[in-house]
Amino acid sequence: MTIDLKPEQQRVIDLAVRSGAYQNPTEVLDQAFEIIREQLDLEDWMLAQREEVAAHIAAGFAQAERGQLIDGDAAVEILRRRRAERLNRQ
Numbered sequence: 001m002t003i004d005l006k007p008e009q010q011r012v013i014d015l016a017v018r019s020g021a022y023q024n025p026t027e028v029l030d031q032a033f034e035i036i037r038e039q040l041d042l043e044d045w046m047l048a049q050r051e052e053v054a055a056h057i058a059a060g061f062a063q064a065e066r067g068q069l070i071d072g073d074a075a076v077e078i079l080r081r082r083r084a085e086r087l088n089r090q
Helices: 007-018 025-048 050-065 072-089
Strands: none
Touching: 007 025, 025 050
């Protein structure tokens, strides 16, 4: 397969290789495709979980309207804990 790159795309690939982070253009493209795949997987998850996520958002707004808020640092810590638990299950 032959792909014609725009000059800006070629410049980005060249910069990435020159940075030393990648050995060659193929590694740059492999990483780019991996990022795209992860984004698509996340979008699929979001679509599948849309109703559940919407319910959580609605519950959060209702809590905020009742004044049931938590400190920002505490919220970040809760999110970090949940993320760690989720990653441990995988």
